[in-house]
Amino acid sequence: MTRAGGEATVRVLVVEDDDNLRFAVRTELAGAGLAVTQAADLATADAALTGEDFDCVVFDRMLPDGDAIHYVHGRRQQGWAVPVLLLTARDSLADIVAGFEHGGDDYLVKPFSVAEMTARVLTLCRRAGTGRPSVLRHGDLEMDCARRQVRRAGVLLGLTAKEFAVLEYLLTRPEQAVARGELIEHCWDSSTDPMSNVVDVVVRRLRGKLREPELIHTVRGRGYRLAS
Structure with a gap:
């Protein structure tokens, strides 16, 4: 894991169907030095995840082709271990618990600060990189x-x-x-x-x-x- 400030080679996939929010998230993460790939639905995200390696994935929960937590749960059952941050407007305790139970590593309720989102992504990437040689x-x-x-x-x-x-x-x-x-x-x-x-x-x-x-x-x- 390399740190923020334009210095990182860390790769993040952002899956969000709202064009304006996806642009804001991508801009903030890129400004923190992360290499960002974007997707607007689960099918595009799945293609990206099949062909590339990522250090973290940011999923909007409700996407045009399904609820991201079911996709994440299916990937977890196959042994997929990439950290996941879930973004959602669903803020009930039951929804948050479901996010974690289905394989999410962190959960952020909309509306949120993109600066806080970036800090959470960096934390997840650091955890994922602890096994790499320093x-x-x-x-x-x-x-x-x-x-x-x-x-x-x-x-x-x-x-x-x-x-x-x-x-x-x-x-x-x-x-x-x-x-x-x-x-x-x-x-x-x-x-x-x-x-x-x-x-x-x-x-x-x-x-x-x-x-x-x-x-x-x-x-x-x-x-x-x-x-x-």
């Missing part, structure tokens, strides 16, 4: 994810948020070729043009800061690889 190493490169510090041969490097995010993703897949599109998917939000050169720009800056010998190698026709 320090990543590759050769003489060391990344302390909790302190957000990177050292090479013991020398502290000053990285931007996106440089940190790209390097963190490569460190979780050492010696593997990672496509540019995969880096955009995990280190930027869904509004980023997959044909842009943002990845190449960040990697070029990273190479300069990491110094020699070179760690990030270009895999022709595929992307980049963190190599010894």
